[in-house]
């Protein structure tokens with residue numbers, strides 16, 4: 303237990319109140335986050351929200367305006383990048399084009415284990431121990447390359463490799479020196495869709511095998527949902543929510559998070575509270591468990607799978623005109639125009655019903671009312687009056 | 700454009716290029732031609748490119764023996780190599796700082812480099828002359844080398860090239876444990892070989908051919924670079940004997956022409972790379 307505690311203290315990352323502006327434009331705004339040892343944490347957010355900037359600050363490549371970073375329980379704000387025990391995989395891979403794969407992967411080890419004299423081209427080879435250390439480095443590079451399945455490429459230059467191979471080399475270069483923390487900045491965004499799915503699995507597997515902390519940046523919600531232990535959703539330079547993928551999906555803290563996660567996007571409908579526990583939305587009545595002031599307006603969030611076809615109109619049932627259906631193999635997505643909404647409502651339906659629907663017909667969709675999300679006018683989620691939808695805190699364990 | 704039009708346009712283009720090309724080349728061809736002729740034919744009224752009586756051996760032998768031409772060439776090599784090496788050692792880190800390191804006053808510094816680029820070297824001749832006098836380095840290699848070790852052109856060229864290298868490469872290098880200077884030598888410079896080559900050619904050519912500055916600071920033959928050597932040869936030995944003089948001049952420019960032809964492709968790539976991006 304004590305050693306476990308020690309390890310936790312050693313390899314976690316703590317971020318406290320980090321802020322950063324570029325030319326007086328605030329990019330990061332008081333970010334605080336505790337990342338546990340061995341955790342796979344994903345920073346998810348739209349492009350330009352400051353994810354890469356935060357990652358560079360953690361790595362020491364950028365200086366924060368205020369706030370502190372702790373790696374392994376030690377403040378690293380004054381340490382240079384190489385002194386922090388972190389490695390980074392860049393979106394562009396950032397391999398050195400004039401070096402072979404083997405030289406690329408050996409460089410971090412050479413810089414750490416050989417002295418400046420030993421690294422000199424001719425003189426270095428004559429110094430004692432240079433050969434032994436070089437041989438040791440070589441063995442480790444080959445071992446890492448084998449683990450990644452790139453050992454046959456060691457003599458190639460990066461220019462001769464495919465995107466997927468370069469990606470592996472970049473991971474290999476980060477891996478050889480056994481860092482306590484891996485930082486990955488959208489490592490899959492330059493790959494084609496098929497390779498992306500494959501590499502997703504491989505990175506996850508790598509994390510499982512190494513058991514070290516991963517901080518993974520992406521703007522792709524599927525990557526975030528499939529790979530992470532926890533997701534930190536970043537919006538406008540702030541963390542909107544930090545929670546497990548399941549929880550982010552089921553109980554988003556606010557409307558923007560709900561919109562960011564899930565495909566197709568969550569349906570948002572304006573609704574008005576009528577009396578305690580009753581809303582009117584799109585011309586229909588909906589019973590909810592929340593205690594809302596009568597007359598207050600809220601936004602109703604309904605995931606496509608929270609709708610099911612119904613025979614008749616009634617309580618908790620929306621009625622609209624079917625625009626079209628999308629058949630995507632396993633699912634059927636019905637796009638339905640409902641009163642009071644400019645965008646069609648999207649419902650996920652069982653494929654067997656495909657023949658039942660024609661464009662322009664009137665359809666009734668029943669809402670699974672326990673899955674409905676309510677957002678107040680300021681965008682925050684209205685937590686339920688009763689305990690059926692568990693509040694955020696109790697999920698964290 | 701129709702086909703005949705295309706051919707016509709091509710012909711016009713080639714005609715212009717051929718004319719300007721031959722205008723530039725003519726003196727060189729004339730020099731080589733003269734270096735092959737006996738004295739009697741030099742000023743003969745009939746114009747021929749090749750001599751009636753070959754006199755090459757005599758001319759070149761005199762050029763190489765009567766003046767210490769090999770000595771001049773060796774001086775040229777020493778001076779040009781030292782200048783180039785020092786220039787790269789100073790320009791590359793300076794250019795790296797201007798391209799990739801954020802610090803207060805970076806733009807102002809770069810402004811100074813641009814101003815340095817605009818000032819012709821002759822303007823600085825007098826202050827530099829006095830400085831050399833103060834340092835007491837007249838008639839040494841140092842006097843030939845020292846005024847040129849900081850090259851605004853080199854800083855500018857390298858900076859443009861370094862700017863086109865992604866920041867992520869620099870970041871990766873910092874994480875891999877390279878110091879800022881190691882990044883310059885191990886990453887930036889090897890990635891900028893075309894620029895290094897282009898700069899080397901410009902630097903070597905201009906200092907190999909420089910006559911103005913050596914004329915001011917060097918008196919003894921021991922330190923004379925080729926161009927100055929040829930001039931003293933012309934005054935002292937050759938007199939009106941232009942055959943050996945032209946032979947000497949040919950020998951002096953030959954290394955430059957050969958090395959330029961060998962490295963032509965990189966040269967053009969290096970000078971245009973910064974401007975394309």
Ligand SMILES: Nc1ncnc2c1ncn2[C@@H]1O[C@H](COP(=O)(O)OP(=O)(O)O)[C@@H](O)[C@H]1O
Pocket residue numbers: 324325329347348349350351352353354355356
């Ligand atoms: N070095 C810099 N100088 C000025 N602005 C920057 C710099 N780096 C990033 N930015 C700005 O910060 C914002 C966030 O950038 P970034 O962290 O790369 O976003 P993300 O990785 O989430 O797409 C962008 O608007 C970008 O223009």
Ligand SMILES: [Mg+2]
Pocket residue numbers: 353354355487488
């Ligand atoms: Mg980014």
